[in-house]
Amino acid sequence: MVKLEPAVLQAVSKPARYTGNEWNAIKKDHSKVACTFALALPDVYEVGMSNLGIKILYEVLNKRADTAAERVFAPWIDMEAKMREQDIPLFSLETFTEIKDFDLIGFSLQYEMIYTNMLNMLDLAHIPLWSKDRSNTDTFVVGGGPCVYNTEPISAFFDFFIIGEGEEVICEVAAAFCTWKRENRKGGRNGFLQQVAEINGVYVPSFYEPVYDEAELFKEIKIIDEHAKKIVYKRVVKDMDAIDFVEKPVVPYIDIVHDRIMLELFRGCSRGCRFCQAGIAYRPVRERTEKRLKDLARKLIDTTGYDEISLTSLSSADYSCLGALVDDLMDEFKDEKVSFSLPSLRIDSFSIDLAHKMQKVRKSGLTFAPEAGTQRLRDVINKGVTEEDLITAASAAFRQGWKSVKLYFMIGLPTETDEDVIGIARLAQRVVDLYKEVKGRRGVKVTVSAACFVPKPYTPFQWFSQNSLEEFERKQQLLKEHIHDRSIQFNYHDAHVSYLEGAIARGDRRLAKVIHQAWQDGAKFDGWSDQFKYEIWIKAFEKCGIDPRFYNQRERTVTERLPWEHTSPGVNKEFLLREYHRALKGELTEDCRHGECSACGICPNLDVKVVDWGKKNE
């Protein structure tokens, strides 16, 4: 058991990040369980504790009598320094057990720029970083989360990955571990990996070997162990009502990023935005029933004492019974001062009316995501939103009393011209002018955020060449020059981060040494703008003799084999290709839950169906 001295905890910022003991935290006696599973998110406590996936896995694993699941997050820079100085190993927040004494550690991989933190945590835990260096007594290192649709750049650090939705398969993994342990660890480390390789949704990278051609292009992945599957498809929950959800989440003492109940309405979004990986990764749409959601809300309020519920989903306003659900919830909790929020709004007046209902007195800002500045480009990305939609929604919002609007855009989308970039400024200006028209006075605040587009695997833009750093920066300046009104605040992201993210997102196994090198040279918390050090990364690429442009700037031919195609969300490549061509022609594709099936292949490939309760009630 790791004991933290007061001299350590008093010397670091927010020491309660490291002292656990929260309400609903589950402490089990490790001598009485067969499997101990550390659940890690490689960012600080406040970020990790806000992740719904970790909460779900924590609960389903701890429901098993044979398993103890505990949490661990990345120590902040000051705490890491203390831990290294005093030789304190990475520990869990429940029983302060050393992480290397756990049977498995599962990392939630939310985005590419968190990889160095993952390595740093393994290092602090004294677990060998490379899976090949781990011996029979070492902890199994497991990965999951959105990054699994291209695990290749980090596959050398992991024993296996869980592809897709984790709550069912992680229990199968825990059960397999218990069996393997009972059978005296038959076949050693590799024996267990062979067993889990047979579980649907589990990918064991050491059972595969990439082949590259003379031109250094990825040619194919060779299977080198007979237990390995040719393609590992994602796991997907068929019935959202039947599956366990979080009922007793750990309630933190300190303020975290999302310090409220997350009530997950449904999974999936089939609006079909062509830049969006989540849209493919979480298909198809599967809703929970209103009844189940109301039951869950009641339980969650009673077990946590929170006074706010966020109705979460990829696009919550698309929940088919949202109006009725919100009315019922507000009625049920009216005496308990519980408030509700929608994290994502659709650009329409239905959403505005709902938001108005939910925020009766205080109107915090509204956020819309038109994503692109012109109709032409919005058609390219299949964002089924017109300027008129935005104007209608914004007028409704202004009439209801909102005074501040955030608009999210991307720059660097395929086929983008300067006119599209300037269109962002024009659209923002139109919203400013609209406020004056509606209210007869000035006083609106419009915040424009422009992210740099990163093409991701398993999207119709996976072949596309990312903009260069210079191009991103030129477009940022161009946009800045076209914003004249003082009511508009323009935020843009550091293009360097997106540039690296672009290289890693579509990378292959050869990038592992670059990530390792960058970590060795001090890269960590790369997602934190005050910690991100571009120089370290670029030097790491140089030291390893790898040009990031090969990965982010190169337009792939459609016949090229892609290094991530053996861990699949179930989508057909033909669909992605069809969408790519339609994008170039600016043709729209319907949302399959309301319109025609666009034959993405996921439902038949994974034997799953769209679940839309509104439709069923029609």
Added chain:
Amino acid sequence: MNKFRIEITKGEGIRYISHLDYAALIERAICRSGLPAAYSEGFNPHMKIAFASALAVGVTSDAEYMDIELAKPVCQPEFFDRLKENLPEGAKLLKAKQFEEKHKALMAEVDLAGYEIKVPLHGALVEALKAVKKYNDEAEVFYKRVTPKKMREIEVKQYMKSDIQLQGNDDMLILHMQVTITSSGSIKPGEILELLKDSFGMPIEPMEALINRQTLSGRGKPLIDLV
């Protein structure tokens, strides 16, 4: 009036949370307990809870006090049991007293805090004894309180109700001190430790100290006995 004054601990498990975190913890426990809390009016209603005195990050307490107002009457045993079972390990409910009459705010009633401090000794015990004696003998001692916004010099001895008591052996010191809390301010025990080290040569590291507030009182009585 449906008010309760409670006596409650801030134990080891929650030593490192801030005063605001502690307040949020109590509010959530009240929500979980289903007790009918009273809320303030206005745009941003908040639960009607009043605290006696804020406790710093890293400091535990044997007895914190707060007044909680309910919107509907609840009998004492029910209040006590429901709140107790919804509090986390580190916050142990010791007493709850119902009171009807209008009462001075807790913050205005509290005038004295008693602390016990355990701190490792990095030198000779005799040096520590000498430092404490010298501190106790001084008529005035000044502490420079530096906050991100400003620097202020505070005369500390005006807040010392009595001499600091020191016991200990070659490894560990135990200090007891009684610090007055006034409407114009007070001094934190951690700040006194810094002074003892920096100005009186006490061989300790204040960062290593475990500080525990043992008592909070007003007019010579524990705050719970004032209602």
